[in-house]
Amino acid sequence: MLIVLPSIVSGIGVVFILLGIFVDGGLLRDIFLAVGAMLLWLDFFITMAIFRRSVRSIDRRLRRIEARQERGE
Numbered sequence: 001m002l003i004v005l006p007s008i009v010s011g012i013g014v015v016f017i018l019l020g021i022f023v024d025g026g027l028l029r030d031i032f033l034a035v036g037a038m039l040l041w042l043d044f045f046i047t048m049a050i051f052r053r054s055v056r057s058i059d060r061r062l063r064r065i066e067a068r069q070e071r072g073e
Contacts, residue, residue, distance in 0.1 A: 006047045013039030 017035030020029050 003050070003065045006050070009039055009042035009046060013037070013043060 013036045016032050016039060016064055018036075020032030020036055023029050
């Protein structure tokens with residue numbers, strides 16, 4: 001689920017940007033482009049949060065393994 005979420009957000013962002021390009025209304029075009037750009041930025045931040053969580057999880061596991069090795073288990 002964590003890997004799929006950024007893909008969904010960026011996909012929706014791309015759809016909004018494409019709608020903004022092809023829609024002929026001035027205000028509607030601006031709204032679609034703004035929402036699309038915000039969703040693409042949100043995708044970046046979600047991806048970084050998932051990466052940070054994964055790295056912290058790996059770091060905790062390594063600390064446990066190192067602690068076991070120091071105790072001689």
